[in-house]
Amino acid sequence: MTYVTFPLDKPLDFAAIGRLCIDLNANEIHRPMEETMTFTKYVGGSPANITIGMARLGLQTAFIGKIANDQMGRFIEDYLQRNRIETTNVVTDQTGAVTGLAFTEIKSPTDCSILMYRDNAADLLLTPAEVQESLIARAKVLLISGTALAQSPSREAVFQALSYAKKHGAVIVFDLDYRPYTWKSAEETATYYNLAAEKCDIILGTREEFDMMERFETNPEKDDRITAAKWFDYSAKIVIIKHGKEGSIAYTPDGVGHRAKSFPAKVVKTFGAGDSYAAGFIYGIMQGWTIEKSMEYGSAAACIVISSHSCSDAMPTAAQVDDYIERCNRGEITAS
Numbered sequence: 185m186t187y188v189t190f191p192l193d194k195p196l197d198f199a200a201i202g203r204l205c206i207d208l209n210a211n212e213i214h215r216p217m218e219e220t221m222t223f224t225k226y227v228g229g230s231p232a233n234i235t236i237g238m239a240r241l242g243l244q245t246a247f248i249g250k251i252a253n254d255q256m257g258r259f260i261e262d263y264l265q266r267n268r269i270e271t272t273n274v275v276t277d278q279t280g281a282v283t284g285l286a287f288t289e290i291k292s293p294t295d296c297s298i299l300m301y302r303d304n305a306a307d308l309l310l311t312p313a314e315v316q317e318s319l320i321a322r323a324k325v326l327l328i329s330g331t332a333l334a335q336s337p338s339r340e341a342v343f344q345a346l347s348y349a350k351k352h353g354a355v356i357v358f359d360l361d362y363r364p365y366t367w368k369s370a371e372e373t374a375t376y377y378n379l380a381a382e383k384c385d386i387i388l389g390t391r392e393e394f395d396m397m398e399r400f401e402t403n404p405e406k407d408d409r410i411t412a413a414k415w416f417d418y419s420a421k422i423v424i425i426k427h428g429k430e431g432s433i434a435y436t437p438d439g440v441g442h443r444a445k446s447f448p449a450k451v452v453k454t455f456g457a458g459d460s461y462a463a464g465f466i467y468g469i470m471q472g473w474t475i476e477k478s479m480e481y482g483s484a485a486a487c488i489v490i491s492s493h494s495c496s497d498a499m500p501t502a503a504q505v506d507d508y509i510e511r512c513n514r515g516e517i518t519a520s
């Protein structure tokens with residue numbers, strides 16, 4: 185059964201809009217941030233990670249965003265280009281804004297946290313006029329990520345991108361990517377998330393992210409089926425609710441709840457799971473695979489990333505995902 189139809193005549197497989205940042209991941213793991221002395225620098229930002237994931241899987245990709253006019257901004261642009269990601273709509277800020285930083289603390293395979301430095305971050309300064317309609321017109325898929333809705337003018341830039349995507353028939357994916365510290369109030373957050381979600385074909389988020397969106401609704405049992413059903417009255421064809429290690433469930437308008445097996449992983453850190461899962465899942469759906477097979481692919485990609493030190497740099501190729509699945513099926517990989 186096909187739930188989403190992609191405009192196959194378009195040359196660009198995937199475009200994402202939003203945050204381009206830096207991850208500084210603790211080198212000394214299994215200790216708190218207070219005792220961590222050194223970090224390794226990677227490109228970060230959830231939509232950037234997903235785009236890197238899609239490029240590694242062999243797709244034609246582009247990014248729409250704004251970088252700081254500094255060494256960090258140039259590092260990000262160079263990394264995207266080395267990964268064959270089109271940067272014609274990566275705009276350089278001219279106001280002195282800086283690159284957002286995410287310092288990660290890896291206390292244990294299950295206890296990780298992120299300290300974000302996002303004052304005057306360049307990515308939130310992308311304006312609607314800077315979003316290239318011609319790029320979105322070429323794309324089969326546009327991915328938006330919730331954090332870009334947190335402030336103007338990036339919020340308006342995302343809504344402008346959504347309107348171009350609708351006009352030109354791109355499939356729209358919404359990764360909720362809710363980072364509370366970027367927002368002023370819970371009411372504002374829920375309002376803009378709901379307005380954006382109405383326009384999207386595929387919505388992916390954790391149970392906690394959907395809880396935030398249901399602030400003005402009644403779902404006392406936090407029932408995934410009730411959560412998903414709302415969006416089928418708008419544009420959604422697939423709604424995925426993620427439950428960490430327990431796996432995820434994908435709902436479709438026919439009322440089916442699709443589940444897929446998850447895989448064991450030797451976990452180094454928990455973050456990066458959602459981004460790699462999104463890349464693997466969207467890739468699978470774009471290949472015309474079933475929802476279950478696509479979810480399985482996303483889960484395997486997630487296992488590879490959480491077993492590694494980085495998020496972006498660890499994004500697997502298709503051969504690496506296939507190999508991981510085969511090794512799991514042969515019982516060669518066990519959980520940590």
Ligand SMILES: Nc1ncnc2c1ncn2[C@@H]1O[C@H](COP(=O)(O)OP(=O)(O)O)[C@@H](O)[C@H]1O
Pocket residue numbers: 390426427428429430431432446447448449451454455456457458459461482483484486487490
């Ligand atoms: N510890 C784990 N072991 C195996 N797979 C995992 C683990 N944690 C996450 N995953 C996989 O990654 C997917 C997304 O993870 P999740 O933690 O829900 O997202 P996010 O990183 O956005 O919070 C899960 O549905 C699951 O397939």
Ligand SMILES: O=C(O)C[C@@H](O)[C@H](O)C(=O)COP(=O)(O)O
Pocket residue numbers: 203205207227228229230231233286298454455456457458459460495
């Ligand atoms: O999104 C960020 O700004 C930080 C990411 O690069 C990061 O490492 C991360 O948190 C990944 O998020 P997840 O995939 O939702 O766990």
